Amino acid sequence: MKIQFFLGALLGFVLISTISGQQLFEDRSFNDTRWLQIPEGAKVNQIQFFDEYAQRLGLTPDSEMKWLRTTNDQQNGIHYHYQQYYKNVKVYGAKYILHEENQYVEAANGIISPNLNLDIRPQITAADALQIAKEDMQARVYTWENKKNSESIPIPELVIINTDYPLWSGQMKLAYIFELRATNPHSFKKYIVDAVDGGIILSFNTLMSCFGEKGTAHTLYHGDQEIDTELENGEFLLKDLSRGNGIQTRSITGKIYSDSDNDWEKGTNDQKNGALDMFWGCQKTYDFYKSKFNRNSIDGKDIKISAILLDTSPYNNAYWDDKLYTINFGIGDNVTYKPFTAIDVVGHELTHGVTQFSAGLEYLYESGAMNESFSDIFGKSVEYYYDRPQFDWLIGGKVTVAANSALRSMEDPNRFGNPKYYKGASWFKGTADNGGVHYNSGVLNYWFYLLCEGKSGKNEAKIDFNVQRLGFDTTIQLAYHMLTDYLTPTSTYVDARTASLQIAANWWGSCSDAYKQVAEAWKAVGLGGTTESADVQILNNKTSLTSCKDGLYQFEVRLINLSCSNTYALNTPIELSYQVAPKGAIVKETYILTEDFKPGQDLKYTFTTPVLLTKPSTTFYVTVELSNDVDTSNNHFTVAIAKSSANSAIEHDILLSRINVSGSPCPNNINVYRGSGQAVYNGCSIIPINTAMELRLNYKDTTVVIPFKTTKSTYPGGQVPIPGFDIPRTFLGLKKANGVLVYANDTVTKNNIANFQVVFLEYTKKDEIEMFNNFRFDSSKITLNIDSFNTVQIINKPMRTGFTLNCTGGNIINSNNFFIPALNDDLSNFIRNNIKFSSTIYLCADIKGLVNPKLEYNMSQQLSGTDYESFGMKDPSFAASTRIIYRNITGGAIFTEVINNASVVPAEWRHKIHSIPAETYAIEITNLCLKGSVDSTTGEINPDGDLIIMDDLVITADAVGVVDFDEVDFNILPNPNHGHFVVHLNQPNQKSSELQVYNAMGNRVAIIPINKDVQEVKLSSQLPSGQYIILYNSQNGKSIRKKLIIL
Structure with missing residues (x-):
């Protein structure tokens, strides 16, 4: 596969899509599991995850998740990448990432094809599929037929793939996938051929185009630069063994570039063709990934970097070869283009390799556009860090012959016909250019530019935006971890936005300034609103995805107010619905808010109308609608519910989600140290009133058993009524403990444990x-x-x-x-x-x-x-x-x-x-x-x-002082007050005394002489509202304190 800069002319007329405000739209497939938040207290690690969530993810016994790699981020988070297989056949594009912090999975995202059930026996051979593709491609010479190439005939891989790939809305089919590479005409193409009937499911172009010793290189574009070369047989070579497994440059003819004194002069053909720039650019790109992300070469494992200069004839392009792992650079025609070896182009091509070995973004439609954009982003970043005097926001601006020209602009994508607004006027909607991968990259490019530089204005929808600068150092980290830790081969722009906000929330907080700038930049490019805008997310809140034995199932959802400032007021109606996907009857319900729904809060809602399942598995589409919600991509999810068998394991499952401890660690007679438990019943049969249960509190060296009986009947999906209990003061110090909920009929006991901490002191x-x-x-x-x-x-x-x-x-x-x-x-x-x-x-x-x-x-x-x-x-x-x-x-x-x-x-x-x-x-x-x-x-x-x-x-x-709080020696009326009150003394024999007023910090703020039994007091109007203490000091030395509340 190759990655090039796109050089073709703009394809004439571009249809303008209609955008409703800033709302987002997303494929409905697998939304419940595409971005999965793990409930707090679930305590599931990456080894247990796919067993615990197999039902929810639709993983049948014949499905397997195989580990691919593990990555780490700058906040010490760990990300585990998995590939789905069905009966040992790869499910193409189905990759899933687990995000772990403090040894437990807190979130997961990606694609899993649920509830697979298909025959994996092909009806045609791999050779048949290859012949079908060759007849379609009709090339005259294939690369394996050229004796100069070391390539062999491609071997088709048997996979399971969706017929709408890279979308997931079609059928899952058994297919062969492989790449045909031709030299005459020059073309690389990926084919997906149905392994049953031989039909071509999909074919698309994979030419991803960009469109020892210290030496001095007088480069074509970047002035004099120091390079590391190798001395062999008295000659200095454009070869570097100091970085990973080496960097090697050569001509397409096999020529190795050499120099006698390591001062690589101007004016030579090699210099004019850009060989020196190519070599220096490879070294600096390696250094960039190593210094900024601790990444060792393209694959993270120090793979050798091989750069080839296509200098035998004019060639207006550069590309990454994903089979041979080489980068290839044309020397241009000197009419429209010069050699394609400027540092941003070199960084661009090598980043296609980074993408291949990380997210693997498919070179189609939105995933392909982001593939191109990440190459633009990091190509320009290499230039920024290593040739800042010549840095600009133009892609390929140095390789064009015409002045003020370039291939793309990240600062103003519209300048060269690229969109800077998602699905806006310049958005490419056709199938050419693999669905507009070189056009639609402009959206992510502009997002990156906004965060690096900051900008305010109106976007294409005439909506104001104001993005404050985060700078290169911060923004490249954000972009890199989106690419390597969150995105998968078929990710979309909506996934990229979600990933960036997830990272920002983890690193800086969900309403931090940096988080707001990330969201604001997405708003500027037409994806969602700001953190101040209205945005509510709906999630499936029910652990069990299996009905009761009679087929009844009740949906329970969780709504989260993602805004940092927008509150939905009391009595606001929220419309919810579910339907059998894709076009079943819609069941609608309205929930009226019983209190204000504030930023950051979440609430649970259980549908009153249950589902009656008649099939072994049924897929449902669940939605929420609120007025002014700017991001509708998170307002729905799709979930498959299985009908329970007679001996279902979840028939009596209780989940203990947490134990709350409240009170003071100090000994007192007013408030005891109390605990409470939260548990949900995921089973199917009713638990009757007065059912015996017990809560066992396990400390390091002792166990306290708290027996209780349920105070009401507990229905499926309901809360188990655990009564509050005292935490016994049986020790002093701090102990970490856990609570275990014991129910005799519980069929799933591994989710009955919750951890807590207790402190007792004198x-x-x-x-x-x-x-x-x-x-x-x-x-x-x-x-x-x-x-x-x-x-x-x-x-x-x-x-x-x-x-x-x-x-x-x-x-x-x-x-x-x-x-x-x-x-x-x-x-x-x-x-x-x-x-x-x-x-x-x-x-x-x-x-x-x-x-x-x-x-x-x-x-x-x-x-x-x-x-x-x-x-x-x-x-x-x-x-x-x-x-x-x-x-x-x-x-x-x-x-x-x-x-x-x-x-x-x-x-x-x-x-x-x-x-x-x-x-x-x-x-x-x-x-x-x-x-x-x-x-x-x-x-x-x-x-x-x-x-x-x-x-x-x-x-x-x-x-x-001698204080008796039970004795009342004076009264304050009224109390609370506004600093104006009357003191009534109960000791008429006192001739004179005084009151001292202290604030909540214990600082004295006023002294008031008292010389009569009933005395009016006016405190300074400058005292703020709050709680105060009045200390009464009598003539005989007695002190009494009273609480004063100033409104």
Whole structure:
């Protein structure tokens, strides 16, 4: 297969498609599984995945998913790529990718052909299929007939393929697939021949066209450049053995380019024909993929790069050969084109090889257009990084003879007849050029340009857009991981948009600024709206895809508000429907919102009208409709439901999805530490009221059994009523535990487990100093949770401060040379998004009776000196930072503050004092450190990493009064108020006293003299609304506190 720049004239009249606003339209095939979000708490790893989801994916016992490769991204995510087989026959184009984080699959995407059932015995031979294709192609000379070529006769591969390939809306058939390559006339063509009746299902052109020693190359296009050559037999060769398995350039005649002094001069025929540019471009493209993505050559395994200059006759093209793995460059005709060896062209062609060994985007229609675009994107990126003075956004601008001409423009695709708007006025809709692969590449090209440079204006639909610049460094990473980790051979533009937003959400957060810019760029090219626009997604929410024994099945869907700002108000109608695909009767239902449907929220809806299945398997099309939804591609899914057999395994299946723990770890008599469970019944028979079940809480060294009986009948698809339960205080410290739901009739027990964490502590009282002496701390009053990329040790340094608690980080660069931490300009969000680099200290604060209680400690926040700004961090001090959360009696957060006074070694040792808000019971101190390591000899934390050191943790106060909260010595009326109230004293013998007003931080904001039993008080109007504490100090030294609410 070859990839060329497209050089033909524009094909005259282009039909203008009608676009309704910015709505997206997508093939209905397999939408439920094309992009699959795994429910939180499912805990399925990549080994278990296809067994757990076989039914949902339609994988029959004769289907098999075979592993292809594994890739990693810069956030330490792992992506497993699989190919579907049926009875050991490849299902062509059916590839599926599992996205794993923290050892569990969180999402999956791709194509799986469900519920296959066909005969795999061919009725014609491979030789018959080859002859049928040759009669259709009618070439005079094939490549294997030319003695100069080493190619052999193609061997057709038996596959299963969809008759509408690369779409999936047709029938699945057994077929032979192979490529015919001819030299006279010059043509490469892929054929798909029906293995039963010999009919040609599809044929299409596969000529993907672009349309040791240090030496100096005086290149044709890029000035003087340093090159690495090899010295052999006294001659320097355009050959490089320092990169992978080598880079070799030669003429089509077999000539090896050589020079006597390694100064490759201007004016030679080889220089004029572009041989030097070709060689230098190969080296720089290799360097680009290695330095930016840690990719070793085209295939990631250091395959040899072979570049051939077609210099025997004028040839206006360049192409990648996917069988011989060579790149081939014409020397032009010097009338319209010069040699096709400019660096963007070289990078373009080599990227076709990268695409072949990653996403494998088929060279047809939208997938082919994206294949071309990714080559444009990375071809121009190579030029940007290695010849920035001459960089522009023109594709092939240096190889055209005419001034101000080029093959394509990424900055303005319309300039050369390419679309920059999806299915807009310039969108190519015919079958020529393999469905417009060189034309329709303009959409993704323009999207990439917008993110690199930023731009505002109106798009073709007259819709305003404003894309803020992300820059080359960020955008190439996004594009590369779309190509290598998410896209599959038949991916469409809608898939590319979904992939990019999925990556952006994983890396930066779903409503982060970067995420918004990615969405805004897609809006600009006609795909979807912004994150501020209305956008609701519908997903299948039911694990079981099998009906009950009588054939009844109820659909349950989940709706997600993907907008970052749009709220659907209370009482908004939502129209839902399902039908037997493709044209069965439609069942419609209307759900009226019972509360506001806010950004980021999701809700579940169960159809009241059940399905009655009569066939072994039935495919349904499920939709949702809301007003103003800008992205309709995610408003439907297709799902196949199987009719249950009499002995179905799911007849009594209960899924325990999670255990929630709420309350405070501190001992108190007001609020107990409580737990609750969430479970759904996926079975078919009704579970009657008073059915006995039990919840087993398994700690490391003990099990607590909580028996209960159901309080109502549980119907298929309903929630199992697990009552709330107390978490017994049988230990002190932190324990990780799991809960197991036990039901005697449960037929699937492996989904009955959910994990949780429990902390129990005693109070730390005033002036009890934790000094971490003797390498320990009081574990009854303080405990630690250490995450995966963090190390905590108590270290004794007598010459410094003695025993201290030391926290450091881990690796910040993964095996693919990507920066692991997620970037965010807000410190609170930065800590929350990178919690795996942190450890948290838990303690309970006994502040009852304390006046102006404070949390005090000594701290040093030290930076490693890493150049974090080169990774995009605007504030390197974030790399060693602290967050403190104060929680009330129920465990709710009262106040959060962050501290980052980090400096490079030697860091300053500081004494920190924080006012503890009133109503505080528990305190959590989270220390985040990015880079760190442990000395392999001593086993101690290396002192040169990002490091936080703490010592002398203590709770203090200004003074201690005698406080009796049950005695009421004064009243405040009204309360709440607006800062204007009356104080009623219940001690008439007091001649004078005063009130002190404290805010929630414990800071005194007012002192009010009191000299009569009933006194009016007016506080400053500058005090903000909120909760305050009024402290009454009487003449006899008695202190009493009351809560004041200012509206």
